[in-house]
Amino acid sequence: MSQRFHALEQLNQLHDGYLKAFTIDGVDLVLVQQAGQPSVLEGICPHAGHPFANSRVRGSNIRCDMHGYLFDLTSGACTYYTEGPCRALRVYAWEQQDGMIGIRL
Ligand code: FES
Numbered sequence: 001m002s003q004r005f006h007a008l009e010q011l012n013q014l015h016d017g018y019l020k021a022f023t024i025d026g027v028d029l030v031l032v033q034q035a036g037q038p039s040v041l042e043g044i045c046p047h048a049g050h051p052f053a054n055s056r057v058r059g060s061n062i063r064c065d066m067h068g069y070l071f072d073l074t075s076g077a078c079t080y081y082t083e084g085p086c087r088a089l090r091v092y093a094w095e096q097q098d099g100m101i102g103i104r105l
Helices: none
Strands: 005-010 019-024 027-034 037-042 056-058 061-063 070-072 078-080 095-097 100-104
Touching: 005 019, 005 027, 005 095, 027 056
Parallel strands: none
Antiparallel strands: 005 100, 019 027, 027 037, 056 061, 061 070, 070 078, 095 100
């Protein structure tokens, strides 16, 4: 299956604390930046299926706004939980193209 570049955002729009959700070909994603480093992660929290659209970046993690679980922006690992451990988020490789950041799906 061939993969196509999907632009998500202009690189010059990214800033620390940036967080925006996207759905590309039916795949929910969230683009975040912290410490100058973008990350593209699975866009739905694996704990109970809540979208990350209104979540926040906290330190080196994304904090789900439903129950407060934290997931590492680099590895996707769940680093804080309350109701029981949770699997890691899928982390997507991102690319730059013509001033845009995006992924291949
Ligand atoms: S749904 Fe995200 S922490 Fe529970």
